[in-house]
Amino acid sequence: MKIRISIDGTPVDATLNSSAAAQDFAAHLPLTLRLTDFHQNEKIADLPRRLSTSGAPSGVHPRTGDLAFYVPWGNLALYYRDGSPSPGTDLIILGHMPESATEPLAENDEVSVTIEDAS
Template sequence: MKIRFVFDDQTIHATLNDTPTTRDFVRQLPLSFELEDYASTEKIAYLPEKLTREGAPSGTSARAGDIAYYAPWGNMVIFYRDFGHANGLIHLGKIDAGLKRFTSGQSMVVTIELDE
């Protein structure tokens, strides 16, 4: 599955895994919200509804460019730096190119939609 992050100045494409959690995320698209910087490592945004954890591991590690869901908080995460193992973290997919757009320490407004 392909999605795109639409900013005012750029569109970034990403590829999602085919899992129950990811399908649940795609059902909520399109979404528009502010991505907040968190711990100078990731951008986060809270989803309107929590996603299923069906079939998901208890946790995972993340690498720069990963898109994930942090189940305990109900938020989507885009990592722009590598991150160690976290319980409740579910890998959703990966940014295809253009990760640099996410690396500023500032919040940013984005729309996430299916990339048909």
Template sequence: MRGAATTDRRRLIIGAAALALLAGRSHAATHANKQEKTAMRIGMRFAGRDLTATLFDNPSARDFFSLLPLDLEVEDFGGNEKIAYLPRKLSVEGHGPFGNEQPYDLCYYMPWGNLAMFFAPYKHPGLVRLGRFETGMEALHLAGRYPLRIEAID
């Protein structure tokens, strides 16, 4: 009898620990890499084209916004995105997984410290979504390397 009670108690403790772990992960995922839009809007210009994007409410997006204005170079990468290297790595405090990846997301690739501007489907675990493009997205489809200007806009 005592052995069965000990086994039941162990199962209960293991089950409670697993539930606590899953609840913590769920809470972290909902608060990490937040996807709510903010008043932080940016304008990008390259190849004579203008793009606008609204940034999301997360530490990486706020850190990126604090760097503006920026003069960088944008180039093709991987057949589904354009990339631009930032002058320094961004904060990734609070980063976490996100779903619903879509073309025209503006992301930060943590391992290399670059912006990733997607114009086709993508999925990669090393990304933080910074925001979404709203206008001018067709410029992302232009092949080549161009000077890129990024500024905060009202």
């Protein structure tokens, strides 16, 4: 599924994968969130409710541009740098945006994003 992420007003095209969590996330759209920095490699924000974890793979390694759901906290993460491997099912990759679009995430401590369906 194609989505559009506006980062502080700048639109970026991204794609959600076909996982149950990504489909559940798509049902939340449009969504506006205030993201804050976490570990100097990702921006995070709480979601209105937890996403489905059905069929979630075990062990993922988030990369620059990944959109992910962190299960224990119920939040969305947008990676602007590669993250640490997650050996269990705590992290679910939802989709990806171009690495070139992550610069505003790296430059600011907080950003406002609006995520919407772009199909």
